[in-house]
Amino acid sequence: MAESDNGARKSAAYPYSSGGWGSLKAVASALVQEKVPLKDATVLLKQNKPDGFACVSCSWAKPADPHMFEFCESGAKATAWDLTAKRMTPQFFELHTVTQLEAWHDHDLEEAGRLTAPLRYDAASDKYVCVSWEEAFEDIGRELRGFDPKSVVFYASGRASLETSYMFQLFARMYGTNNLPDSSNMCHESTSVGLKEAIGVGVGTITLDDFEKTDLMFFFGQNVGTNSPRMLHQLQDARKRGVPIITFNPLREPGLLQFSNPQSPVEMMTPAHTVISTQYHQVKTGGDSAALLGMCKAVVHADDRAKESGQPRILDLEFIEQQTVGFEAFADYVRAASWDEIERLSGLSRADLEAAADEYMRANAAIAHYGMGITQHREGVQNVRMLCNLLFLRGNIGKPGAGPSPVRGHSNVQGQRTVGITEKPELAPLDKLASQFHFEPPREKGMNTVEAFQAMLEGKVNAVINLGGNLVRSVPDRGRIEPAWRDLKLTVNVATKLNRSHLVHGKKSYILPCLSRIEIDTQESGAQAVSMEDSTGCIHGSRGVAEPASPDARSEPYIVAQMAKYTLGDRSTVDWDRWRNDYALVRDEIAKTYPETFHDFNERMWTPGGFPRDLPARERKWKTKSGKAEFFVPESIVEDPDMPERDPQALRLMTLRSDSQFNTTIYGLDDRFRGISGGRMVLLMSEADMQSHGVKKDDRVTVQTIADDGFERRVAGLRIQPYDIPVGCIAGYYPECNPLLPLWHHAKDSKVPAAKSIPVHIVEVNGTPRA
Template identity: 85%
Template sequence: MARKDGGTRENSAYPFSSGGWGSLKAVAGALAKGKVPLRQSAVLMKQNKPDGFACVSCSWAKPADPHTFEFCESGAKATAWDLTAKRMTPQFFELHTVTELCAWHDHDLEDAGRLTAPLRYDAAIDKYVSVSWDEAFEDIGRELSGLDPKRVVFYTSGRASLETSYMYQLFARMYGTNNLPDSSNMCHESTSVGLKAAIGVGVGTITLDDFEKTDLMFFLGQNVGTNSPRMLHQLQEARKRGVPIITFNPLREPGLIKFANPQSPVEMMTPANTLISTQYHQVKTGGDTAAMLGICKAVIGADDRAKASGAPRVLDTAFIEGHTTGLEAFADYVRAASWDDIERVAGLPRADLEAAADEYMRANAVMAHYGMGITQHRQGVQNVRMLCNLLFLRGNIGKPGAGPSPVRGHSNVQGQRTVGITEKPELAPLDKLASQFGFEPPREKGMNTVEAFEAMVDGKVSAVVNLGGNLVRSVPDRLRIEPAWRGLKLTVNIATKLNRSHLVHGEKSYILPCLSRIEIDEQASGAQAVSMEDSTGCIHGSRGVAEPASPDARSEPYIVAELAKHTLGARSTVNWDRWRNDYALVRDEIAKTYPETFHDFNARMWTPGGFPRNLPARERKWRTKSGKAEFFVPETIGEDPDMPERDPQSLRLMTLRSDSQFNTTIYSLDDRFRGIHGDRMVIFICQDDMKRHGLKEDDVITLQTIADDGFQRRVSGLRIRPYDIPQGCIGGYYPECNPLLPLWHYAKESKVPGAKSIPVHIVEVNGVPRER
């Protein structure tokens, strides 16, 4: 049943509010652990400020009128991680072979400190050795020039600035490829596909101002307490105005239950806190479409009754008739849906879904926040379309206080798409780039992340240029991918710290140390600034304030410019040296390519709160096939097509992040919100499933993926932890559980890996095989 008090249950791992003293203690611990000097830690006061730097962690919006401390626990940890006094000098690599470093834990690799000099892998001694920048650029350019561009992949993590991303996509296209996969392919591509089909833009439509005008919020599959904690300030203010928040999430997460504001003396000195979720529904993993279908069924049923009795309509008929298409087909599907099927698949009783619908029908302006709990499913795109259906019913888009709100992870993962990072040629302004820079861009589709690794396994990729991130660790089917990665001719890694992707190297491999966004970036024309786009589609400037970790580190724009110059040579029509020396020139070119959003870019980039991206759907202008917002009839009620039907031994595994983690970066082996200390090889499971499978706490199990493709996927050494999670569903940490995720288990249409619903069996308990 739904919990309407928002409180924790007796067996909750973390019975306290998110935020509060626990958050402050964690921030202090992160600064101490990284040996961050006092003068460096003071840069936190510039984090997410209009005259400072944008957080290198999440992409939540930056307010025009910031708090004194406009950073959260997660953001402070990310900053401390970059500002660490620890260094990985060339002398460090003289002492350690790559084979030895491969045995280190991922946390220990990054915790060893910042990279300080360019490095090249020497196979004769199995070590990375120091090289000059000129030598690295010349050799990489020579290698790339000799390869077929269609066999080279240019990957981008979500931290790269707008300037870097624009330069990077232009380099790749001048080189001759649209192979521009990025971290969006792994997370919110289902959003990009689903929202674009439904409303004509592939991003959310809300801004921070909408929080002051909303009178109801939904949360679906997004853990605000660990993934975007600064958002808790807006949620707290809305709750104090009496705005209900209805949460759908399989696990009970403290950040979605109650919050103690570390900036409030009253809440820090007393037991005071703010109740976040007024209804908390623990939907089964994979049951999101069913849950939303249940709410829609209740709403449409109420409207049918109102229409029959002559009462005021429940649906926003003016919006639907003037702005949408496809309602009748969707409404017929909803009316025919069985409550028994909805309850079974969602794992929620009808009364709970009707309670959510009752709140929805009372509200006039509704926002729907969601994360990868919606997108990382085989039916991820369908989940996004169903969410749009729900909003359309009562006109909750294109008006103040309402709209879809996909909460992005990486700090500029949305922005890099805005300036051309995409494998889909129809989404890039190729004709404009052709006329602007005098070259013919490739027109065939490039590879997304999953397709790049499928091609790599098939021996059809020769090289990867990896702009940030830890790609080898983040992808599915790691035990199949690593051998393929080792077979590459060339791997180039632009990074601040050492990670697993650098150690699972190609035949020739380089590590190029870059500046963090937090650091001062001095070029020939003076100190430089960059820009990024937040989750609400607002563009912000960012200026580094800390001393660089090494005088030999280079900025990302500098590195991209030099790689382009040395690879393209006389073929290039761009003066890369000028761009490298003055990023304002890059912004001028972005403004020419995308004038609707980026006109007067240099003049507007320091606007407090950012300047908004051009999003027609905010004004109820629909760039869809029909020219209207489009209702969608689901293909299925939402069960995973790869999940065995009615198999009592099967379990649905969802991968999770901890409170001490950002994507593949692990700041600590603790997860205080879930009561885990010093270990990440953990499986969360409910008491009923423990009894059903004959398990007890601290049993050590082996999980195996249910698949018939001839490849055995197993992860061993997973310790059982009882947790409040729906029956038949289990949770385990990412990326430790990635070997269980098949490369082919992805969302239809978007190819986002289905990491939130992996079908598995328990095949071993405490070293003893299980008979099936």
């Protein structure tokens, strides 16, 4: 099939292929910027290899037969960021007060280098001062023993290994709380809830093998070019086999348009490239449910016509009748749906949606990839359920080359859930933990991230233990949250670099410098290795290869073990000293807790390509309430009930990451793919909206959230940038735009902050208030 003009048209902002010389130049620049010695730069050859280390950024799958350079631009930047020659020694903190450092840009804080020694905040001098590890652990343990466990939050960022995560959740539960929020609460909790309801497991079902067997791929709200560029290799292979790729995304992203493989001499030395998207539909922000409904309507209508005319059926009736419940109610809903409403809410024409559906109906096996453009909406769970509805219509789950594919961010964010990081007691094997470790775990529900911050605003949280991450910077409603964070009695941060969460600190605050996964981890029993789970549910070993940044840095398992030991004392039945010295012992215990997935863990962790976790839905075994895959009938396809319908000045803001960013870590202030330079305080806007709102390119505007809760939320100094984005929709960078996101503006059922659809007004232009 020839590529349509819709798919092949380039982005005006970045009219080149993703990958290619641009990526190579960016990698080289990152290594130079971080002053990474040549000998350390060669560790990239071990990145994502079966005998090396798993990338510290994204969680995309690691192939059994890797490329020579099995890393992408984003992954290389993350590695350079950790391997930097720059250091933040105790002398650095002697020269700078915390108040002074608060004025630094987020990029400059992390770019200043690796932390080298444990630090405690000293209020008298307003500085972080060096302390011994023993002093830090003794004081942290003493403080925690004085708190009600229900008032302490144990937050995990998603980067920690399976071993560390298992130890962390066990520590929290032995301490007496299920307050185990994590970064999934901020991004893919809508997946965990929606897929669990639909198919019985809260994760995707595809593996890398499915790329070789699929006939069609969809992308919904996932920017592969910046968030998981290594996937472009699998997409390129699929496209060379003639597999269509249909993309639904508000912005035309270069990574979803065309790709030049940096490992291909032909593509590097000629204008050759691979067109990625064969159809590209710029769905309106918040229009995903409507678009999915339109495709479902086209499929059901085609099947009705086939039935009436005696032609072969379009639906997979055997799958629907034997494996699902709820089809008739959903089919009736689809038939009654109005094309006018579908077009209005999706921003797409009926012809566009029918073209996508026609391609779908020709495919025997289809994969649906999606990201936070689906999950970070008020109806994020509904979006996931609607996507499942589309797959169910043609039996596209539990067969080769087909299934839902939520693309995760952090390198082990999915894995930490697998080993017990969850605030929901029903998702943790509490009875097993009780018998295995001879204690009674708490049974009441803990707090997720949104609930933890709401409790903080109400003065109900005493302490937060941060296992990585930059929670203060990533949180919604920052203007309200930061003062509450400063009132905490204790904040503990396990980190490699300084960030905003260390500067907006509690009354007592510690920074505990940890090893990067890239670094050699030597304990009393010898060199250690860790493991993590990728987006496709496969478990991989990872072994550090670089020298540690500091002899005073400690591994994450070591730090968690010591905090648990000094806090729990004789209450714990775990020999934390043995665990911290030999991670294989931790893996043995994980295998006892989760034998279906982790049996023979130590023997299997170095399996090339990883070993798969137990996922019944892959075999059409449905762990749902009905025992079958469940169709879902939405109450409404309006994704954002907070968006004013009759306000012509209202705009729908979505937040974005740049190509030089991983979550809150910012490697550079430019965004090459979107043609943005000179800073991140920009607002992407269509030229039609610029005209109707009376603004011009480079105007500086102030944006205010539309809300009637008594709180004013504003971000000033955003520079207008014309961009190819649907009318009524605008975009700005995360986390700069987080102050505009109310804490209560979250997905129903999952409480994921609805950062992809925030109702706003432009209230000032170049310092002049709007009427």
